[in-house]
Amino acid sequence: MKIKCPSCGFENIQGEDRCDQCLHSLMQRDIPLPKKNDALQRVMMTAPISDLLTGKDLLVASTADTLQKIVKIFQGKNKNCVLIYKKKKLVGILSQRDILLRVAGKYKDLSKVKVEQVMTPNPEYVRGDDPIAYAVNKMAIGGYRHVPVLAADGTPLSIVLIKDVLAYLARREKNR
Amino acid sequence: MPEKSVDALLKEKKIFEIVNPRLVQAPPDISIHEAIRLMQERRSSYIVVADNKKAVGIFTETDVTRKILEHDVDWSRPVRDFMTPAPAVLHPEDTVAAAIDLMGQRRFYHIPLVNENEELVNVISVRTLIRFLAELYPAEILNLPPAPDQIMETREGG
Numbered sequence: 001m002k003i004k005c006p007s008c009g010f011e012n013i014q015g016e017d018r019c020d021q022c023l024h025s026l027m028q029r030d031i032p033l034p035k036k037n038d039a040l041q042r043v044m045m046t047a048p049i050s051d052l053l054t055g056k057d058l059l060v061a062s063t064a065d066t067l068q069k070i071v072k073i074f075q076g077k078n079k080n081c082v083l084i085y086k087k088k089k090l091v092g093i094l095s096q097r098d099i100l101l102r103v104a105g106k107y108k109d110l111s112k113v114k115v116e117q118v119m120t121p122n123p124e125y126v127r128g129d130d131p132i133a134y135a136v137n138k139m140a141i142g143g144y145r146h147v148p149v150l151a152a153d154g155t156p157l158s159i160v161l162i163k164d165v166l167a168y169l170a171r172r173e174k175n176r
Numbered sequence: 177m178p179e180k181s182v183d184a185l186l187k188e189k190k191i192f193e194i195v196n197p198r199l200v201q202a203p204p205d206i207s208i209h210e211a212i213r214l215m216q217e218r219r220s221s222y223i224v225v226a227d228n229k230k231a232v233g234i235f236t237e238t239d240v241t242r243k244i245l246e247h248d249v250d251w252s253r254p255v256r257d258f259m260t261p262a263p264a265v266l267h268p269e270d271t272v273a274a275a276i277d278l279m280g281q282r283r284f285y286h287i288p289l290v291n292e293n294e295e296l297v298n299v300i301s302v303r304t305l306i307r308f309l310a311e312l313y314p315a316e317i318l319n320l321p322p323a324p325d326q327i328m329e330t331r332e333g334g
Contacts (some may be wrong), residue, residue, distance in 0.1 A: 039181070039183060040181065040182040040183045040186075041181070041182045041312070044182075044309075068246060071241055071245050071246045072246060074241050074242070075241065075242055075246070080237075080238060080241070096221075096237040096238060096240070096241045097221050097237050099237070099240070099241055099245070100212070100215060100216070100221060100237040100240050100241070101215070101216055101219060103245075104212050104216075104240055104244070104245060105209065105212050105213065105216075105251070110245065110246060133310075136306060136309055136310050137310055139303070139306045139310075140303075140306050140307045140309070140310030140311075141310075143303055145285070145302065145303070162285075162302050162303070162306055163279065163280065163283050163285075163302070165306065165309075166276050166279045166280035166302065166305065166306075167280035167281065167283075168280070169276055169280060169309075170276055170277045170279075170280030170281055171280070
């Protein structure tokens with residue numbers, strides 16, 4: 001049996017104290033457990049992020065794309081966040097909030113503004129099999145409303161939206 | 177960790193107990209130009225548009241990207257023409273569960289809060305909700321490794 005590192009996903013042999021690849025401690029993996037009688041807490045701590053993805057939110061662009069292009073896509077596709085890739089690596093994220101705060105009224109011609117100039121660089125991300133609580137934590141601490149979900153090799157899978165988390169919880173309420 | 181189940185807590189906790197006193201509002205006749213500048217100054221993604229203490233609309237980042245950027249719009253026009261009118265509202269005495277429900281279903285980021293006279297008093301944001309939720313979980317699972325190469329000198333508590 002292998003133990004998967006909660007940080008980098010590397011599969012370690014059983015009994016290791018630290019991840020062989022990134023040195024993250026493997027000691028805390030099994031604690032704490034959700035309280036037995038608490039359904040909501042249990043689902044947040046055990047259900048994987050992949051459970052709440054709709055599969056419709058993934059949008060990827062390149063650093064060299066223009067803001068004009070991104071705005072058109074947001075308008076046409078009803079999207080509000082895009083992952084920015086360069087050479088198959090996630091280098092940034094650009095949301096409507098970034099556009100409002102950094103672009104609106106500050107540039108005359110959006111066809112001359114490159115994504116690179118205004119994106120939020122090096123965003124934090126999660127993996128599909130991380131518990132929902134991980135995504136919630138990133139959102140709470142960083143104040144993000146969108147967190148990229150990547151496969152182990154770095155390819156983009158989706159974007160988890162803060163709305164998805166709330167919708168998931170609200171839906172659970174309804175179903176009970 | 178709370179003694180009560182999270183479900184129970186959400187249904188019990190009132191919105192006014194968790195919100196911050198931070199409300200960005202403006203009258204309906206301010207121009208688009210002024211509205212966007214106000215949002216940028218306050219680093220806010222929304223403005224609650226209030227007329228005579230009533231929340232008559234909400235103007236958000238989505239309205240800016242959808243209706244204004246790359247459209248031939250005169251920025252001196254009033255925000256009233258571009259806001260989303262008659263926003264859903266909640267009362268500060270409503271429960272946190274009700275706010276989660278409304279935001280999850282209707283996909284809002286901000287919901288204006290009004291008092292018993294329907295006067296605008298505050299706003300609850302999606303981030304406030306998520307922070308509240310995050311605090312309900314034990315710290316250990318949430319404490320992701322901030323620096324993967326960091327090596328702890330001693331074991332926790334040691």
